[in-house]
Amino acid sequence: xxxxxxxxxxxxxxxxxxxxxxxxxxxxxxxxxxxxxxxxxxxxxxxxxxxxxxxxxxxxxxxxxxxxxxxxxxxxxxxxxxxxxxxxxxxxxxxxxxxxxxxxxxxxxxxxxxxxxxxxxxxxxxxxxxxxxxxxxxxxxxxxxxxxxxxxxxxxxxxxxxxxxxxxxxxxxxxxxxxxxxxxxxxxxxxxxxxxxxxxxxxxxxxxxxxxxxxxxxxxxxxxxxxxxxxxxxxxxxxxxxxxxxxxxxxxxxxxxxxxxxxxxxxxxxxxxx
Numbered sequence: 001x002x003x004x005x006x007x008x009x010x011x012x013x014x015x016x017x018x019x020x021x022x023x024x025x026x027x028x029x030x031x032x033x034x035x036x037x038x039x040x041x042x043x044x045x046x047x048x049x050x051x052x053x054x055x056x057x058x059x060x061x062x063x064x065x066x067x068x069x070x071x072x073x074x075x076x077x078x079x080x081x082x083x084x085x086x087x088x089x090x091x092x093x094x095x096x097x098x099x100x101x102x103x104x105x106x107x108x109x110x111x112x113x114x115x116x117x118x119x120x121x122x123x124x125x126x127x128x129x130x131x132x133x134x135x136x137x138x139x140x141x142x143x144x145x146x147x148x149x150x151x152x153x154x155x156x157x158x159x160x161x162x163x164x165x166x167x168x169x170x171x172x173x174x175x176x177x178x179x180x181x182x183x184x185x186x187x188x189x190x191x192x193x194x195x196x197x198x199x200x201x202x203x204x205x206x207x208x209x210x211x212x213x214x215x216x217x218x219x220x221x222x223x224x225x226x227x228x229x230x231x232x233x234x235x236x237x238x239x240x241x242x243x244x245x246x247x248x249x250x251x252x253x254x255x256x257x258x259x260x261x262x263x264x265x266x267x268x269x270x271x272x273x274x
Contacts, residue, residue: 002253003201004174004274005215015177015270016167022122028135030117032142036134037112037150047110050130059104062097067208067216070105072251076195076221083109083195086158087224088187090244091197092176092252093164094217098199099131101219102162105197112154113162114147132162155190165244167267172201172214175273176248178265184240188233193224196244200252220251241265 012019028034062068089111091102099113110132117135119128134151137143154161165179176198187194201215208216225243228236245265246256254261260273 002174003203003215005172005201007172007214009171009173011170011173011272011274012168013272015267015272016180018116018118018168019170022118024121025123026121026125028117028121028125030120030135030137030143031140032146034135034137034143034146036147037154038129046130047132051108051110054100054103055107058100059107062100062104065211066095066097066101066214067202067204067211068101068104068219069216070101070219070221072221073105075223076106079193079224082193082224082226083160084158085192086155087160087193087195088155088183089160089162089195089197090165090179090183090248091162091219092173092199092248093166093169094172094199095169095214098169098217099162099164101199101217102197103131105219105221106160106195109160111160111162112151113164114151116168151186152190155186155192161186173274174201174252175254175260176245176252176262178262178267178270179241179245179248181237181241181265184227184237184244185233187240188227188236191227191229193226194240194244195224196222196247196251198222198248198251222247222251 089102089106112132112134114136115128115133117137119125120135137147163183165183166177167180198220200218202218204212204216225240227240249261
């Protein structure tokens with residue numbers, strides 16, 4: 001599972017910095033009037049169409065392109081009763097289509113997910129919105145408050161929410177970067193199970209080399225993690241934060257004592273491992 005590629009990627013210095021640039025095509029005012037969680041009838045119809053397209057076209061293409069294999073489905077299926085009021089899923093963020101891999105792993109559930117607002121003003125903006133993207137506003141307190149209310153409403157209404165808790169996408173990075181604690185604050189405040197996932201890589205061989213030079217992807221699904229409601233919220237958040245980080249590393253084949261196993265979730269302290 002612990003395959004480390006030798007591709008020529010240069011990763012940013014800070015673990016939550018973005019390593020891509022997005023071509024700016026449109027200006028969108030992500031303010032307090034923006035509809036961050038679109039639940040209009042037309043959007044629900046569009047997402048119904050999307051669900052059909054995902055299952056008939058997109059998932060097969062993603063599987064072939066990335067050589068996708070999914071492990072741990074039994075961990076997901078045996079806890080279905082725990083997800084009746086919604087859930088939070090998390091995963092490391094390692095290529096452009098990894099969210100589609102997550103959607104395949106948890107189907108038939110559709111989700112919403114907070115995302116870098118710059119992406120919504122680039123070529124893929126409409127598609128990101130269609131699959132449930134919620135732009136995270138910056139430099140506007142009232143807009144951020146509106147976004148937060150929308151996210152809380154989604155969780156309160158039993159919707160599934162996905163987070164990439166590392167905070168940015170790094171192409172094919174094999175280790176798990178520090179996770180943002182706010183993700184787990186949402187889980188504690190709404191008492192939602194957290195389904196940890198991680199993507200590791202394996203060497204691309206044979207006919208698979210015709211589709212890409214990048215390594216193939218293995219998505220791992222862990223046992224759900226539940227907030228400890230007997231603890232004060234801050235302590236419960238800290239425990240869940242630590243558990244999730246450990247589980248994601250172990251699923252990727254990175255165990256305590258290994259050189260790249262990390263316990264420090266201070267983003268400013270993180271040292272790149274490749």
